[in-house]
Amino acid sequence: MQVAQPVGRNAPALKYDILSALAVHALAADKHRQRSILRVLTLITTRYNWRSNELSIGREEIARLWSVNERTVKREMARFRSQGWIAVKRPAARGRVAVYELDLKQMMLDTAEIWPVIGSDFQERMGDAKEPSTNVVPFKEKQDLAPPDGEDVWGQVQTMLHGRDPELWSSWFQHLTEAERAGGVATLIAPSRFMADYIAQKWTGRVLAAYGRIDPSIRTVRIEATE
Known part of the structure; x- marks a missing residue:
């Protein structure tokens, strides 16, 4: 949404x-x-x-x-x-x-x-x-979608993204996985090039803001595709 x-x-x-x-x-x-x-x-x-x-x-x-x-x-x-x-x-x-x-x-x-x-x-x-x-x-917010489960940094980021907009999370963010978090950069993997490019263009700022509240050392979010 x-x-x-x-x-x-x-x-x-x-x-x-x-x-x-x-x-x-x-x-x-x-x-x-x-x-x-x-x-x-x-x-x-x-x-x-x-x-x-x-x-x-x-x-x-x-x-x-x-x-x-x-x-x-x-x-x-x-x-x-x-x-x-x-x-x-x-x-x-x-x-x-x-x-x-x-x-x-x-x-x-x-x-x-x-x-x-x-x-x-x-x-x-x-x-x-x-x-x-x-x-x-x-x-x-609508609360009819099941929230993500996890206590690590990425799990908390996912929980924050879900809590803010469950529909957007369901459509896009839930499909991401965290591949690496080092040197102030979080690297996320999307299941397709289209999804990676779209999220990078539209929603990188939102993902980075969520990271900033959990792990302020993260200054950059990079989204890559499995393909």
Whole structure:
């Protein structure tokens, strides 16, 4: 299940809910986390295209918005990618800035502990939303698929991927196996070249984010095929 962006009749309310969750989450955190989330909020409110899920902005412009140098931007954006909040959609090229995409679902999942603080109505909206007529996807997960079983690093990564999106896990991630984990690189094996290429193109950031929460030493995920 991919995360669709807030569009349609209920889009304004959902946008405010997302921004509210991030703001309240920040205020409950330490000063370093507060500053980090404020930077995300700044990017969302100044440059983010909700409809296309695109954040088209260069490192120099981000530095200007954040009042920092480009080295700080590089470090902070890398942190957001490791958290699974931001992924590179199209890398920068000559005469063209990078285009990023935001994973709003991961952001909301990471703020879940403060939903009751905002209010029971907010918690109910986030936890019990039904499939609407628009392409807005609710944040609550379906739990009708059997979770993976394993206590090693890869097993925990699989459990995290399943818990976040059981349907996506069932379609793609459950077919992967871990071949090697060394030197900051996790090498995964897919049963076909098509699956390896597709996951590498679409979902490497999500797999890397899950690894980062279990084994922060992993900085790169490589997906290969058995064929």
